[in-house]
Amino acid sequence: MRERQKKTLDLLQSCGTPLYAMLTRLTLSENDAGDLMQELFIRLSQSKGLDKAKDPIAYARRAAVNLAFEWRRKRKARFEPLGHHCMPAQNQPSALGTVIQKEQLEQVLDAAAKLKGLAREVIVMHYIERQSYEQIAGRLGKNPAHIRSVSAKALARIRVLLRGQLRRQDAEE
Amino acid sequence: MTEIDEKEILSRLEAVAQLKPDPARAAARIDHIRRTLTARPPTDIPPTPSIFQTIAGSRALRFAAAAVVLAGVSLSVYLTRPGKTTPITCFTLLSRACAAEQAIFAGENIVHIVNTITVHPPTAQSPLAERLDQLNLTRGQRRYLQTVNSWLDFNWMPIYSLAADGQFRFHELKLSPGADQPYVITDQAWYDAPTGRFIRLLETAGKIIFANSYDGRSVYFSEPHPDGSVHLLSERITSDFITPQNPARFLGITAGLQSFVEQDDYPPITEVTEGTLEDGLPLRIYKQGFPDLLGDINTYWLFKVRADNGTIAEMEFVQAGAPRLVIRRQSARSVTSAPYSWDLADVRMQTADANSPAADVTPDMWIPDVSLRHMVETAGFDTYIFASTPSWLEEPVISDMADFASPGRRMFCITCQANDGRHIVMYQSQTFNKFFASIIKHARLLYTSANGFKLYGGGPEKWWTEIHLRAGGFTPAEDRTGYALQSPAGTFPSLAVNGRLTNKELETLVDSLVPAAEILDPSPQDLQQRIENLPPGKWQDGNNDPNN
Numbered sequence: 001m002r003e004r005q006k007k008t009l010d011l012l013q014s015c016g017t018p019l020y021a022m023l024t025r026l027t028l029s030e031n032d033a034g035d036l037m038q039e040l041f042i043r044l045s046q047s048k049g050l051d052k053a054k055d056p057i058a059y060a061r062r063a064a065v066n067l068a069f070e071w072r073r074k075r076k077a078r079f080e081p082l083g084h085h086c087m088p089a090q091n092q093p094s095a096l097g098t099v100i101q102k103e104q105l106e107q108v109l110d111a112a113a114k115l116k117g118l119a120r121e122v123i124v125m126h127y128i129e130r131q132s133y134e135q136i137a138g139r140l141g142k143n144p145a146h147i148r149s150v151s152a153k154a155l156a157r158i159r160v161l162l163r164g165q166l167r168r169q170d171a172e173e
Numbered sequence: 174m175t176e177i178d179e180k181e182i183l184s185r186l187e188a189v190a191q192l193k194p195d196p197a198r199a200a201a202r203i204d205h206i207r208r209t210l211t212a213r214p215p216t217d218i219p220p221t222p223s224i225f226q227t228i229a230g231s232r233a234l235r236f237a238a239a240a241v242v243l244a245g246v247s248l249s250v251y252l253t254r255p256g257k258t259t260p261i262t263c264f265t266l267l268s269r270a271c272a273a274e275q276a277i278f279a280g281e282n283i284v285h286i287v288n289t290i291t292v293h294p295p296t297a298q299s300p301l302a303e304r305l306d307q308l309n310l311t312r313g314q315r316r317y318l319q320t321v322n323s324w325l326d327f328n329w330m331p332i333y334s335l336a337a338d339g340q341f342r343f344h345e346l347k348l349s350p351g352a353d354q355p356y357v358i359t360d361q362a363w364y365d366a367p368t369g370r371f372i373r374l375l376e377t378a379g380k381i382i383f384a385n386s387y388d389g390r391s392v393y394f395s396e397p398h399p400d401g402s403v404h405l406l407s408e409r410i411t412s413d414f415i416t417p418q419n420p421a422r423f424l425g426i427t428a429g430l431q432s433f434v435e436q437d438d439y440p441p442i443t444e445v446t447e448g449t450l451e452d453g454l455p456l457r458i459y460k461q462g463f464p465d466l467l468g469d470i471n472t473y474w475l476f477k478v479r480a481d482n483g484t485i486a487e488m489e490f491v492q493a494g495a496p497r498l499v500i501r502r503q504s505a506r507s508v509t510s511a512p513y514s515w516d517l518a519d520v521r522m523q524t525a526d527a528n529s530p531a532a533d534v535t536p537d538m539w540i541p542d543v544s545l546r547h548m549v550e551t552a553g554f555d556t557y558i559f560a561s562t563p564s565w566l567e568e569p570v571i572s573d574m575a576d577f578a579s580p581g582r583r584m585f586c587i588t589c590q591a592n593d594g595r596h597i598v599m600y601q602s603q604t605f606n607k608f609f610a611s612i613i614k615h616a617r618l619l620y621t622s623a624n625g626f627k628l629y630g631g632g633p634e635k636w637w638t639e640i641h642l643r644a645g646g647f648t649p650a651e652d653r654t655g656y657a658l659q660s661p662a663g664t665f666p667s668l669a670v671n672g673r674l675t676n677k678e679l680e681t682l683v684d685s686l687v688p689a690a691e692i693l694d695p696s697p698q699d700l701q702q703r704i705e706n707l708p709p710g711k712w713q714d715g716n717n718d719p720n721n
Binding site for chain 1: 177178179182183185186187188189190192193194195196198199200202203205206207209210211265268269272
């Protein structure tokens with residue numbers, strides 16, 4: 001178990017920063033990303049799966065993605081502006097613009113949270129982590145063409161989910 | 174707007190991909206997690222939690238529960254419930270509040286923190302008593318349920334002090350449950366961030382009941398004297414001393430309490446509401462309830478978090494609809510100097526003829542990794558240790574903790590980590606000695622060793638071994654086993670094994686037990702020789718297959 005603790009600390013050292021960045025992107029909140037990051041590493045330090053994982057970094061990354069989407073599915077709807085430390089790189093001229101953009105990003109991430117395993121994995125890896133289809137295929141042991149097809153279907157599914165979500169909002173208004 | 178095209182989705186995903194966290198904040202958070210992981214004892218995934226995990230959410234509390242748990246061996250039927258997965262949101266809540274509190278301790282000036290702990294008398298009639306009346310319980314069953322449930326009373330709190338080697342000491346702040354009027358303990362701290370110097374004083378009824386400070390060269394700490402007075406001692410810091418990296422965790426409002434919730438199996442936050450303090454300060458209030466042994470939630474914490482800065486303004490412990498304990502942040506402000514010198518030379522400690530305060534501090538609730546000599550000299554009864562451990566076990570580690578069920582006595586937990594997961598935990602305490610003496614007649618004698626030990630089995634071992642193994646820092650295995658030992662001196666160590674041992678393995682372990690006092694002087698070779706010269710022990714009929 002002490003060995004696992006050491007392994008977890010090594011993981012934190014080697015990939016803590018990119019995992020934190022990814023959690024920030026998936027939660028759109030540094031506070032929540034910090035909490036999830038802590039939860040992630042405590043879970044990893046207690047996980048027998050980590051002992052057996054051939055690629056501990058990939059294991060931790062996958063666990064982080066699952067944790068973030070689990071958080072996204074479970075949390076209640078809320079309104080919370082972006083923290084000033086976590087602004088999009090592009091210019092946002094007004095506070096209202098920031099809020100509107102945050103809401104839009106929440107919508108697309110909430111829709112992604114409803115996707116099934118591989119589709120969600122591909123969306124995160126390709127569009128958020130910016131990996132090529134070939135890289136994703138290599139990591140997941142799949143054919144690049146298959147990954148491309150999964151990605152296209154996932155995007156279409158997000159579109160359907162967003163459309164339904166927007167219709168509900170329109171009806172409420 | 175009910176239509177959204179693929180271009181818009183890609184644009185939003187692109188915006189998400191471009192988000193960049195603040196590097197300094199990320200580094201601070203990662204560093205905090207690293208320290209949290211380093212401070213946590215390594216454990217496996219907790220299996221399905223039982224009611225005892227709820228009772229014994231912290232390691233310290235588990236030790237407390239372990240002290241009384243065997244008193245109800247025959248009642249395990251009442252003590253299980255369907256398992257559920259519990260998130261660690263309370264831990265997250267307090268960690269987050271503690272992180273927010275760090276800002277208070279980061280200034281250039283001395284920070285002065287004042288908290289008050291208001292202890293209210295218990296309500297006259299608890300709902301538990303009514304519920305127990307409805308059940309057809311024997312007197313013993315009822316007494317047991319009441320005793321174990323009393324661990325939810327929170328009539329004590331853990332507090333830390335800093336030792337000369339930079340490590341924390343764990344103490345018990347005893348809150349007198351018998352008082353008929355509310356009373357207040359004032360908890361003050363002064364902290365000088367640039368130098369790490371600090372003072373912490375707990376005071377009630379005009380008397381200082383706890384003191385701890387660091388002046389840059391020595392640490393100063395209070396120790397209770399047998400005559401009831403509190404003395405101030407000092408110790409020069411050791412070469413490896415470092416000041417606490419996170420003063421909020423040490424001096425903040427959640428200090429001590431945070432250690433209660435650092436296990437994943439602590440009951441979750443069940444309700445979040447908005448509210449205000451009496452002065453109108455907006456709050457978010459988190460409720461965290463403890464199911465009692467009958468599954469009802471009559472006991473809960475309310476954590477009141479300031480909306481403006483995320484720190485905890487108040488923590489209220491409620492029982493049977495009435496507050497029992499209110500811990501409130503009165504002030505946190507920057508000052509130019511502390512009213513006392515850092516070495517506490519001008520602090521007047523409580524004298525022997527002073528009126529007894531309503532609360533006092535029992536030092537060293539839990540002392541990890543103590544020496545064999547410490548156990549021998551502290552126990553007050555004959556203690557035993559494995560003179561040699563087989564190759565599959567690591568060397569024994571001894572922890573010393575307060576024996577809550579036998580006030581004033583200490584309990585010793587000997588853990589041996591196993592390479593194959595079959596960890597061993599042996600408890601020795603006055604409480605167990607008394608308890609096993611009364612129940613051993615119902616157990617089954619399995620083996621008698623030539624060194625005078627008797628090994629007993631039977632009973633609801635799954636139940637108590639779970640408590641012992643968890644308290645020892647291990648995740649209980651499904652096939653865990655437990656035994657009671659009767660020593661030649663008439664004491665009753667308990668032996669929990671996180672798996673199954675063959676008769677041969679059990680025999681080796683039991684045969685290797687020697688009085689701890691004897692192992693202090695002879696050489697290990699002498700002891701090994703002595704064990705090897707022992708005649709074979711005797712297994713009872715039907716248990717004599719060495720590979721069984």
